[in-house]
Amino acid sequence: MSAGTHVVALAGQPNTGKSTIFNALTGMYQEVGNWAGKTVEKRTGQASRQDGGYAVIDLPGTYSLDALSQEERIAADFIKNYSPDVTVVVASAVSPQRTLHYALDVIMLQKPMVLVMNMADIARGNSQHLDVENISQKTGVPVLLLSASRKQELGQLKQAIAQALKVPPVPKHIVPELASGLPEGLKRSFTALVQQVCDVSGFTRMRSEILVWKAMEGGEEERDILRSTVGEDAAWVQNDLLVQPYVQQARYGWLEEALGTGSTAPASSKTVSYDRWLLHPFAGALAMAGILLLSIIVGFGLGFPLALKIGQTSQALEAIASAGIPQDMIVTKALFTGTWRGVGAVLSMLPFIMVFYAVFAVLEDIGYMARAAFIMDRAMTRIGLNGKVFIPLLFSMPCNITGIMGCRTIDDQRMRKLAVLLVPLVPCAAKLIVLVSLASWLFPPLQALAVVFSLISLNMLILGGCSLVFGRFIPRQSSISGLLMELPHYHRPNIRTISRQVFRNTLAFLKKASTLIVSFSVIVWFVSYYPGGSIETSLMGQLGKYLTPLGAPMGADWRLITSLLASCISKEAVLATMGVIYNTPIGALPATLKATVSPLSAIAFMCAQSLFIPCIATLGMMYNETGSYRTLAVVISYTILLPFIVATAVFQIGSMVAATY
Numbered sequence: 001m002s003a004g005t006h007v008v009a010l011a012g013q014p015n016t017g018k019s020t021i022f023n024a025l026t027g028m029y030q031e032v033g034n035w036a037g038k039t040v041e042k043r044t045g046q047a048s049r050q051d052g053g054y055a056v057i058d059l060p061g062t063y064s065l066d067a068l069s070q071e072e073r074i075a076a077d078f079i080k081n082y083s084p085d086v087t088v089v090v091a092s093a094v095s096p097q098r099t100l101h102y103a104l105d106v107i108m109l110q111k112p113m114v115l116v117m118n119m120a121d122i123a124r125g126n127s128q129h130l131d132v133e134n135i136s137q138k139t140g141v142p143v144l145l146l147s148a149s150r151k152q153e154l155g156q157l158k159q160a161i162a163q164a165l166k167v168p169p170v171p172k173h174i175v176p177e178l179a180s181g182l183p184e185g186l187k188r189s190f191t192a193l194v195q196q197v198c199d200v201s202g203f204t205r206m207r208s209e210i211l212v213w214k215a216m217e218g219g220e221e222e223r224d225i226l227r228s229t230v231g232e233d234a235a236w237v238q239n240d241l242l243v244q245p246y247v248q249q250a251r252y253g254w255l256e257e258a259l260g261t262g263s264t265a266p267a268s269s270k271t272v273s274y275d276r277w278l279l280h281p282f283a284g285a286l287a288m289a290g291i292l293l294l295s296i297i298v299g300f301g302l303g304f305p306l307a308l309k310i311g312q313t314s315q316a317l318e319a320i321a322s323a324g325i326p327q328d329m330i331v332t333k334a335l336f337t338g339t340w341r342g343v344g345a346v347l348s349m350l351p352f353i354m355v356f357y358a359v360f361a362v363l364e365d366i367g368y369m370a371r372a373a374f375i376m377d378r379a380m381t382r383i384g385l386n387g388k389v390f391i392p393l394l395f396s397m398p399c400n401i402t403g404i405m406g407c408r409t410i411d412d413q414r415m416r417k418l419a420v421l422l423v424p425l426v427p428c429a430a431k432l433i434v435l436v437s438l439a440s441w442l443f444p445p446l447q448a449l450a451v452v453f454s455l456i457s458l459n460m461l462i463l464g465g466c467s468l469v470f471g472r473f474i475p476r477q478s479s480i481s482g483l484l485m486e487l488p489h490y491h492r493p494n495i496r497t498i499s500r501q502v503f504r505n506t507l508a509f510l511k512k513a514s515t516l517i518v519s520f521s522v523i524v525w526f527v528s529y530y531p532g533g534s535i536e537t538s539l540m541g542q543l544g545k546y547l548t549p550l551g552a553p554m555g556a557d558w559r560l561i562t563s564l565l566a567s568c569i570s571k572e573a574v575l576a577t578m579g580v581i582y583n584t585p586i587g588a589l590p591a592t593l594k595a596t597v598s599p600l601s602a603i604a605f606m607c608a609q610s611l612f613i614p615c616i617a618t619l620g621m622m623y624n625e626t627g628s629y630r631t632l633a634v635v636i637s638y639t640i641l642l643p644f645i646v647a648t649a650v651f652q653i654g655s656m657v658a659a660t661y
Contacts, residue, residue: 006054006165007082008047011075011106012090013099014061015370015488017118020148021090021157022058023500047158054165057084065105066219079109086164087113088157093123093130093145094489097255104251107139108175108210112168114142114160121147122491125270131260138258140172149494174254175209181250186243190216193226193234201229212237216247271367271489278371279487281378288375292394295363299356299429306351307433311586314340314347350506356398356429357505361498367488369394374487383464384471386412389419393463396426400618402505404625414474420626421470424614424639425463427456430571431610437575441590442602451603459610462646466638544581554608554647555601555655564609571615600654608647613639 008025012018026045043058057078065076079087089106091099096117103115117123117130136143142160146153179190190212197208215222215237226234237243278284321340363369369391377387388410396403403423410416427435435455439448527539544558551561559581566577579585584592593602613636614622623632 006086007057007084008054008161008165009057009059009079009082009084009087010090011059011079011087011102012061013063013092013102015367015486016061016090016092016099017148018058018061018090020494020497021088021116021118021154022056023497024148024154025056025158027500054085054161062102064102065109066217079106079111083111085112086161086168087111088116088161089113090116090118092489093117093120093128094126096130096259097252100255100258101251103139104174104255107141107171108214110171110173110206110210112164112170114144114157114164114169115139116157117143117145118148119489119491120145120153121150122489129260134260135258138172138177138254139174141169149497173206173209175206175213178213178250178254179209181253182246186246189236193230193237196230196233197226213247216243218244271487274490275371275487278368279374284371284375288372291363291368292372295359296397299359303351303353303355310347310351314343314586350510353398353429354502354506357502358498360395360398361501361505362493365491365493365498367490370487383467385418385467386415388412389415389422392419392423393426396423396428397432398429398505400424400426400428400614401621404618404621407625414476417474417626417631418467418470420622420631421635422463422467423622424618424635425459425466425611427459427610428571430615434567434571434574435606435610438593438602438606442594442597442599451606455603455606455610458607458646462611462642466642550644553651554604554644555598555651556605556608556647560597560601560605564605564612567609568613568616571609574609600651600658603654604647604651607650608643611639611643611646613643 010018010022010025022043022045025047027048045056045058047054047056059075059078062075065079078084087106089103091103106113115135117132117135120130123130130145132143132145142164144156144160146156148154179187182190194205194208194212197203197211198205201208203211211222211225212234215226215234218240223234223238226237278287360369363372372394373387373390375387376390380387380390392403392406392410394403395406400423403426404420407416407419407423410419435452436448439451442448443451544562547561547565548558551557556564559578562581563574563577567574575586575589578593579589582589582592582596597605613619619632619636622635623629626632
C-alpha cells in the first residue's frame, strides 16, 4: 500500500458474508498471502478508482477480539495498532444477537467504523425485522441493512465507506449503558474500581471504564494492566464464576434493547427444516454420500470429455506444426515438442479443474460444506480426527495445495498437523486424471471402473491407518477432544461470487501449472534426446535403466519408474512423460501401453502413483504453511517408501494368485 492510501478493514464473525463483500469491493484487484510471521491467510485488495481507490484488508473471521487464538490476535492488533481509516464490521441479519457481539468488541476500541447487517434477503424471508435506526442510535455509527449478493445494494455500502473516509464516524461510548445492566453490588464495585484506576493511572474516565469492563469479560491484557496499576484491589475482576455470567447477561440485555422485537428467526425457518433431514445420523449420511458422489460424477462427466477433446486437438495441431522442422535439428525439435506438449497438458486439464472448483464452490456457497463436516465427525473420530479435518481433505481432491491451505481453518493445532500430513494421501485431480486415463486405456469399461474404485478405496484405508499411526506421535493438547462449529444458513448460490472464486482458483492453478509443467516438459524432452537423439541412449534412458532394480518387485520397467519419478515435479506430467519415453503421441499412447504393460503391472503402477510423493508446488505450500523442515522430511520419506511397499505387495500377491489359477 502506498503512502497516503486510505485503508478500510473488513471484520466480522465467520459465515456473515464478509468474503462476498470483500470480493464485491475489490473485484479482481486482490492479493493473497500470509500475515507476517503467521500461517493465517492475509487477503488484501484495492477498490476501483471510481469508488475512491482505497485499500481493503480482509481480517480473519473470528468470534471475538479477546486475543485468545492466532486469528483473534491478528484482527485485534490490526484494528488497535494499525488503526485503519474505517473498520467495516459485517454481522448477520439472520443471527443478529450472536454476530453483533463482535461489533461490541470493535465499538469498545473507539475506532471509526461502519456496521453492515448482511443477508437481509434471508432475514426478510424469515419474517425478521431489524430497526437499523435504533441500532445506529445505540452504537453511534452508520448501520446498513443489505444483501451482499445484490449488486445494487452494495452501492449503499460504497457510499457509506466514502462518507466515512471523509468524516470518520466514531462509535458511542457504550460501557456505561452496559454497566447499568449489572446487579447493584457488582455495579458499585465496577464504579469504585473505575474511579481508583482514574486516580492511580491518570487514564481518562472513558479509557478506565473500557479497561475495567474488558478485564471483567476476561481480557488478559486488560487484567495485566489492572494488576500493575491497582494491584490486589482488582483481584475480584478475575473471579470469572462471579463476574462473567452477569457481564454476558448485561451484553445480551443491551443487544435486546438495540435490536428490538422481531429480530429473531422463527423456529420453522427453512434452515431448520432442511437440517432435520440433512443432519440426521442415517438420512444425512446417505444424503451426503449422494451429494458428494454426484459432485464427483459431474466433475468427471463434464471435465474429462472436454479435456480429452483439447488433448486430441493439441495432438493434431502438433503434427502440422512439427512437420516444418527439419529432422536434423534435434535440439530445436525437442524444445518445440516439449513446449507444445507441456502447454497441451495444461490446457487439457483446465476444464476438469474448473468444473471441480465450481462444484465445490457451489457446495460451500449454499452452506452445505459445514454440514458435511458435521456428518463426517463420527467417522473421522474413529481414525483419530474430527469433522473439521474432512473439509481440507475434501478440498484436496481438485488440488492438494487447496487442501493444505484449507488446513488453516482447523483451530486445533494437533488436528491441523495431522491434516497436513494426510493431505498427500488424497488423490488430487491430476492423480485421478492419470488413474482414470490409464484404467480406461488398459481395461474394459466395467473393469476400469472397478480398478479406479478399488484403488481409491485402498487410498482411503491407508489414509485411515496412517492417521492412527501419526496420531500416536503427536501429543494431545488436552484430554478433551470434540467438534464445535457453526452451521451457516442455507441460501441460494451467488453466481457472481462463485464465478470469481473459480476464476481466482483457476488462475492460481495456471500460474503453478504453466511454470512447472511446461518447463519440465521441455527438460524431459531435452534429456530424452541428448546427446544422440535416441531415447535409448539419452540421459533419461540411462537413468531409467539404472533404476530398473527398484521397479522389478512391483512389475515396472525403467520407463514406468522414470514416469513415476517425473510426477515429483508435477502429477500432470506423468502422461506427457510417458508419451516422451514411449516415443509416441498422447493419442497413440493407449495402444502402446496396452501392448507393453501387463494388467497387473499397470495396477501396481497406478497404486504407486496415487500414493507417491506430492508435487514440488504442494511441498512448497506445505513448508509455507508449517515452517517445518521436519514435517516436510516426514512427508517426503513416507510418500516414497509407502508407494513402493504397497505396489510391491499388490504385484506380488497378484502374481501368486494368478499362478494358483
